[in-house]
Amino acid sequence: MLACRGLRKQFGERTALDDVSFTVDDHECYGLLGPNGAGKTTTISIVCGLLEPDGGEVRVDGRPGGSLEAKAAIGYVPQDLALYPDLSARENLRFFGQLYAMGGERLERRITETLALVGLADRGKERIGTYSGGMKRRANIAAGLLHQPRLLVLDEPTVGVDAQSRHAILETVAGLGIAVLYTTHYMEEAAKLCHRVGIIDDGRLIAEGTPSGLISTYGGQDRLRLTFGQTAPNGPAAAAEGPRGSGDDGFAAACLLLDAVSDVLPIPGGLELMTDHGAAALPGVVREAGRLGVELTGIEVVAPDLEGVFLALTGKELRD
Numbered sequence: 001m002l003a004c005r006g007l008r009k010q011f012g013e014r015t016a017l018d019d020v021s022f023t024v025d026d027h028e029c030y031g032l033l034g035p036n037g038a039g040k041t042t043t044i045s046i047v048c049g050l051l052e053p054d055g056g057e058v059r060v061d062g063r064p065g066g067s068l069e070a071k072a073a074i075g076y077v078p079q080d081l082a083l084y085p086d087l088s089a090r091e092n093l094r095f096f097g098q099l100y101a102m103g104g105e106r107l108e109r110r111i112t113e114t115l116a117l118v119g120l121a122d123r124g125k126e127r128i129g130t131y132s133g134g135m136k137r138r139a140n141i142a143a144g145l146l147h148q149p150r151l152l153v154l155d156e157p158t159v160g161v162d163a164q165s166r167h168a169i170l171e172t173v174a175g176l177g178i179a180v181l182y183t184t185h186y187m188e189e190a191a192k193l194c195h196r197v198g199i200i201d202d203g204r205l206i207a208e209g210t211p212s213g214l215i216s217t218y219g220g221q222d223r224l225r226l227t228f229g230q231t232a233p234n235g236p237a238a239a240a241e242g243p244r245g246s247g248d249d250g251f252a253a254a255c256l257l258l259d260a261v262s263d264v265l266p267i268p269g270g271l272e273l274m275t276d277h278g279a280a281a282l283p284g285v286v287r288e289a290g291r292l293g294v295e296l297t298g299i300e301v302v303a304p305d306l307e308g309v310f311l312a313l314t315g316k317e318l319r320d
Contacts, residue, residue, distance in 0.1 A: 004046075008020075008054045008055035016039050019056070029194045031196070033184065033187070033306075040183045048074055079157075084128065089115060092139065097146050100146070120139060134168070150178060151180070157184075191211045197214065222281075224278045260284060282299070
């Protein structure tokens with residue numbers, strides 16, 4: 001449904017996009033993830049025909065990017081609300097529908113269907129200015145879906161909304177059944193919604209794959225986080241000294257000798273153990289704690305996730 005090949009874009013001395021290529025299949029949700037300034041907005045603007053690339057090409061449903069046919073196949077939902085606050089939701093949708101040469105019964109039917117789809121069927125006659133932030137976001141999505149696009153482009157659609165509205169938006173997107181290009185700052189959204197994700201940083205697409213595939217390749221090991229009680233004879237001292245300075249009788253050194261543990265790192269008030277299987281390492285850790293008289297007050301197994309993948313690949317938090 002969407003093919004981007006070798007996209008390049010320069011703004012003065014700054015390279016916004018450098019040979020970015022990816023595809024989005026029909027019925028697929030593709031997540032484009034990156035920190036601010038990575039090139040997401042530039043990519044979306046080129047896909048929607050709002051910017052001309054300096055190199056490369058875009059095709060939407062087989063049509064050249066930027067053509068009227070390609071634009072007609074796209075529903076664009078920008079991060080900033082594109083609604084008139086003094087008009088009702090129905091009036092807003094009627095206006096946008098007319099821009100797509102829709103009218104009559106067909107338009108009224110689509111307005112009713114789209115409002116129902118985003119959970120605003122009973123609020124359509126109310127002014128947008130009276131809506132909550134989450135309701136405005138859902139009405140914004142309704143405007144992008146009104147003309148039944150083949151590709152929906154969503155630019156951070158859940159920014160600043162409450163948890164209930166965020167859940168409603170995610171449920172709506174998951175049930176659309178069309179091609180979706182989705183950008184977000186929330187890794188859990190990408191993991192839940194997206195069939196594949198591409199990670200973009202400094203204008204380059206540096207990794208791409210399914211969420212589980214990226215986690216398997218770049219996510220690293222499980223982390224077993226241990227916290228100690230104040231009376232632990234070898235706990236805090238061993239943690240403070242670290243695995244190489246705690247002595248053979250220290251808890252950190254004992255954990256490092258376990259087959260399932262590859263590294264031991266000090267953290268405030270405890271230790272963090274690196275292991276391929278956090279649950280499998282637990283019995284040995286508990287056994288060594290009992291043997292050495294270490295009081296374990298907290299045990300947490302932290303599995304690799306997309307946030308860890310992003311940090312490993314870019315050296316940045318997603319919201320940087």
